Structures are given as structure tokens and as C-alpha cells.
Amino acid sequence: MIQTCDHVLPHGITLRCRTAGTPGRPVLMFLHGFPEGAFIWDEMLAHFSAPENGGFRCVAPNLRGFGGSSSPSEVTAYHAKHLVQDIRALIALESPQAPLACLVAHDWGGALAWSVASQHPDCMQRLMILNAPHAGALLRELRDNPAQQQASAYMRFLRRADAPTLLAEDDFRRTFHFFAQPDGHLPAWLTPALQAQYRQHWALGLQGACHYYGISPLYPPAPGAPDHLQSLQLPEAMLRVDVPTLVLWGMSDPALQPGLLDGLQDWVPQLQVQHLRNTSHWVVHERPARVIDELEHFVQQQFSPDYIAG
Template identity: 25%
Template structure:
């Protein structure tokens, strides 16, 4: 089971978080992406807690009402700020400089790759859902077939000033249709909309894209044991980027393809994701 807690890392930075497991247990930090919320990890938090881990899944900067700096200053939403948040949440959860396991999806995957690049000594393991290594992603974007560029076209649309209104129009029709096509259960849709289904939160979520722009910074080779999970029905990440991720991991690496699973694997196939995560984390203890 999980419970909702608040984790404060600084004045005006208090994060809602789903938390499960005993405080003394090895930590697993799970970071969500867009368009979703911390609720995407409910099944994983419960499974990890049941297996003897301390699982913490924060509602990230902009998504938590208590950690929503002004969107007018896009520097508040640079990826470095989210990376700093993650490490501060680990410390505030009582783990100081201890090693921990890191799991990320979508934007949370981007943060996870970057943290593994910056702090490899702190991570016992890394697991990423959907989001390829940035170098593999950039390479795929430049391929002449244009497949990955087409899959990622919504990223540029999110930079438009009216993007929040478009995404939330007609009772969040754009989101609901995309989630439904990806096999996200109706109950999970409502949980996500309870967080991001209002303009203030959506503007903050989209500020992540506006702070980054259309370019993804390259990283070095990852030197942390890595599990990469990709559903072959993911409409945002093509096979070239997914399969190419292996080229940028200089550590034990496992690539798992989920047949027929879309972008939101933790919502669509929670039991399969749980099995893969637990096997990976047990294999590389802190």
C-alpha cells in the first residue's frame, strides 16, 4: 500500500509524494513524466514496498502545488532544477549520501538519464521506461526517414503559448484520446487529471518543455546498471531510438520490449513492469 506524504526540501518547495515501505529499507525513487502524474507509479510503489523497499514517487516541480515557482521565469523549470529536486528529496527522505535505485518515465526518464550521468556513484541501479538515452534520441531525430521527428512533433507544439488551452480543451479531449489509444485504464486517467487537469498545473508542466526548447543536451556513457523498458506500440519513441540506447550504456544493460504496449507502460501493464523492476533492483543491491 502507499500513502500520500509531503516532502519539503526548501522554503516554497514542498512536494506531494506517494510513499510506501519502511523508512530503513533501501530507497527506490520513481520520477514521473508528461502527460501523467505521480499516480502512474501506484502499482510500483505497492509492489516495491511489499518486496522490502522504501518507494518514494514525488509529484514533481510544477505538479505539486507547494513546489510551483513562477512559470514566467523558465529558468525555474530547467532540467537542472528537477535534478536538484530529486537529490534533495532523497536527502529529505532520510537517505543523506546513501546509494539508491532510480526509476523514471518520459520526462522523468530524461531526468533519470541525466542523474545517472552526473551522480553514478549514488545509484545502485537505473531503470527507464520509454525515454531513450538522449544521444540515441538525438541520433534518431536526425535520421533521414523522419520517423522519430514525426513521433516527436508534439514537443514543438507544446512550445506554443496556447498549448495548455489546446491540451485541456473539451474536457481534456487530447489527453483522453491519447491515453485511451495507449491502453491507459479509465481510473488512471481520472487520477492523472486530478493533478494536471487544470490550467495552472498544465502551464507548469509545459514550462518544462519551454525551458528546454526543442534540443536535448547530449550525455556521456551511462556507468550504472541499466534496465530500459520500451513498448513496441509507443507512439512517441520509435525502434531506432529504443534499440540505439544500448550504444550509450557502458555498464550491465538489459533491454526489455513489451509487445503491444504503448507509451504509458506503468499504467497499461503494471504487473509486467513490476516484475522487471523487482528483478533488476534485486540484482543490483545498494
């Protein structure tokens, strides 16, 4: 049974979590993205907490700034170091005796997971990323790839001070537009019941969610504005991920171009990539059975040099 609990972290942040499974069992942790919430993982929590599917302890927090979790008003509270601290502390609470069996993450949750895996590889056995760019690849593509620059133009809107107000207008019309298909219609998976769940989630506030974009230097400069990306440098030590990693990538993602996968193995030596055809950015909603199958196989795998090379 899925439950909701508030984890108060030692540094004063509270993360509201969806949980399932028995505490003390091996832990799977799931991190959502924008403009989503912990509830997107409910199908995974129900599946993997079942005894016949491993009996894992499954934990999905609403990230800082989302849902009922702490949502500091100042943009500086959303620096990557603070977000990493949140997840590291949550792992320590839920899995104090052993590393996570796997950290699973999408979109902004994936960006955060890349950092946690790089800085704290000892806290997880596996990393699974769903349509979330590695920072090194995103910086390169935003500098050099006009298609990615155009695809990321929406980030400038989300950095605006009035973005939360505009997103809430007209019953969250603009926020729902992030899910729209190329023809402008909402997808079939976004049922009336799920729409109501999203409205309830967004009604708790969108300022914190927008601060993720406001604090990040990884966004395309406006036409005619100084190009801040040309002088931006990311330390190589913060880009390397030595944890065995599986990337599932929806190849029809309008916001994240396939070029973001190029050269990823240079930073992530133990890498596998699965390309999901006819799948957009919203992998968890569109392909839940595939995500479950891949994660099930991944957490049971014993990595060998021959397997990784293949």
C-alpha cells in the first residue's frame, strides 16, 4: 500500500514522500521532474514493493519546492549543492545500512541524480536516468547545437519572475501545455483524473519549481544578449559518474534532442543506453511497463566487463 509521509531532514528541509514496502528492505528511490510530483511513480512503487517483485522499500519524494515539501522563497536555496544535500540526507534516513539498490530519476530529478551519483557514488548501487541530460552534454549542446538552443528556449520563460503566476492562470492552461502533443492536443494518458491530480499538486505552489530554472546557468541566452555559456566551465571531477548507469531516452522528446546522448560514455564508463522510439519526454506516463521491465532487469544484473562493453 502506498503511503504519504513527511521526512524532516537534519538540515531543516522537509520532503513529503510517497512510500511503499517494508522499511529495512533494499531501497529504490525515485526522483520526479518539472512540472511533476512524486505521484507519477505510484505504479512503480506498487509493483516493486510487492514480495513477488523483490519486496523493495520504495521511496518517491516531492523535491524541494514541489508539492508539500519545503519550498524556500529565495532562489539561492535551489543551488545544486542544497538539492544534493536533500537527497543524500533522505538516502541516509531511508537506507542507513546499505546503498540504494537503484536511484531512478526523470528530468530535473535526473539532473539532480547525476550530481548525487557523481559526488556520492557510495550511496547507490545503480543509477537509472529517464530523459534527463548530463550537465556536460547539456552545456556542449547549448553552446554548439542550434536545434537544442531552440528546443530549450522555454527555459527563459520559466526564469521570469512572473512565470509562477502565468503558469497558474486559466486553470493552469500554460502548465498543461508542457504535456501537449505536436498537434497541440493533450495526450490520451493525461486523463481527467490525472489532470485533477496535477491541478491539486500545482495549487500548492509553482515558485519553487521555477527556481530550478532561475538558479541554473544552463539555459540558452536570449537573442542579442551576452552569451554566458561561452565562459562557463564545469569541473570534470563533478561530471564523472562511476556508478553503473542505464539511460532510457524517449527519442521524440521535443525539449531534449538526441545529441545529448553523444559522448556520454566519456563521463559515464559503465553506461547502457536504451533508445525508446515513438516516445516523448514523458516516459513514465507513456511507457510505464517498459520502465518497470528495464528497471527490474537492471537491478538484478550482475555487471561484467563483457556485458558493459556490449
